Amino acid sequence: MYFLKPRKAALANSLALIIVGLISYYYNSTSITVLIPVFLGLAIFLCYVFYEKNNKVIAHICVGLMLLAFLGLFKPLMGTISKSDFYAILRVSIMQLISLYSIICFISSFIKARK
Numbered sequence: 001m002y003f004l005k006p007r008k009a010a011l012a013n014s015l016a017l018i019i020v021g022l023i024s025y026y027y028n029s030t031s032i033t034v035l036i037p038v039f040l041g042l043a044i045f046l047c048y049v050f051y052e053k054n055n056k057v058i059a060h061i062c063v064g065l066m067l068l069a070f071l072g073l074f075k076p077l078m079g080t081i082s083k084s085d086f087y088a089i090l091r092v093s094i095m096q097l098i099s100l101y102s103i104i105c106f107i108s109s110f111i112k113a114r115k
Contacts, residue, residue: 009105010048010062016040016098017069020091036097040069054113056095063106070099 004012021038028034047062073096082089 003105003108004102006062006106006109007048007051009102010044010051012103013066013069013098013102014041014045016046017044017095020095022038024088024091035058036072037069040065040072044069059110066099066103066106071105072097073099086098 003009017037018041021035021041025034025038044065045066046061047058051058051062073092077089077092077096080092
């Protein structure tokens with residue numbers, strides 16, 4: 001299976017978290033906590049900017065942030081499922097799936113680097 005390069009995966013994940021998070025805030029501006037994925041996306045974007053080939057520290061920080069985003073979106077997903085809000089479920093699921101894919105891209109690059 002073809003995986004994106006880690007740097008491109010970080011860019012895709014950061015843009016997804018930022019764009020979908022801002023859309024969520026625009027439609028559901030009841031709480032400022034909706035912007036948490038946006039801030040995580042900005043941190044991942046900073047990792048993208050400073051990521052160079054074989055920069056292990058930045059890569060591991062980036063994966064940690066992606067894992068935090070992926071795991072942190074489970075509670076909002078359960079809340080949107082209980083409300084039966086299809087579009088909110090879709091937004092949270094998109095952010096989670098892209099975060100999971102990006103984590104897999106980084107892990108596959110870590111495995112390739114060890115060989």
